[in-house]
Amino acid sequence: MTQTVLLAAALLNASPTFAETKIPNTTQMLMKQKLVAAHGLLEGIVRNDFDALKENADLLKSISKASTWHKSDSEIFMSYARSFQNAADFLVTNALAKNQEGVALGYVRVTLECMQCHNHVRDL
Numbered sequence: 001m002t003q004t005v006l007l008a009a010a011l012l013n014a015s016p017t018f019a020e021t022k023i024p025n026t027t028q029m030l031m032k033q034k035l036v037a038a039h040g041l042l043e044g045i046v047r048n049d050f051d052a053l054k055e056n057a058d059l060l061k062s063i064s065k066a067s068t069w070h071k072s073d074s075e076i077f078m079s080y081a082r083s084f085q086n087a088a089d090f091l092v093t094n095a096l097a098k099n100q101e102g103v104a105l106g107y108v109r110v111t112l113e114c115m116q117c118h119n120h121v122r123d124l
Helices: 002-013 025-047 050-064 067-072 075-096 100-122
Strands: none
Touching (some): 025 050, 025 100, 050 075, 050 100, 075 100
């Protein structure tokens, strides 16, 4: 957990990249929080820490529901958001069941949903 906190601090204090300067600061901050939570998922898998997996999946879902995302309120974007939230729910369900294979599949689903949405947003 200490490593996650240190990573979060480092990410929040890092200077923005060129790509980051094109998006609002609030969105940058939320994306950095999602990155920290995604790292927490991987750490939870490696450590077989189902509580950390549930916590980080719940955090990802909460961030995904943040109103600041809805600046691009297209039906396509909202569909990606719902798919991401469903993938996070799937991960939580499997973390609560202490299902290692389900958690691994949930992690892959969350990652794929991230990639698909990012590809969509980049094309806007």
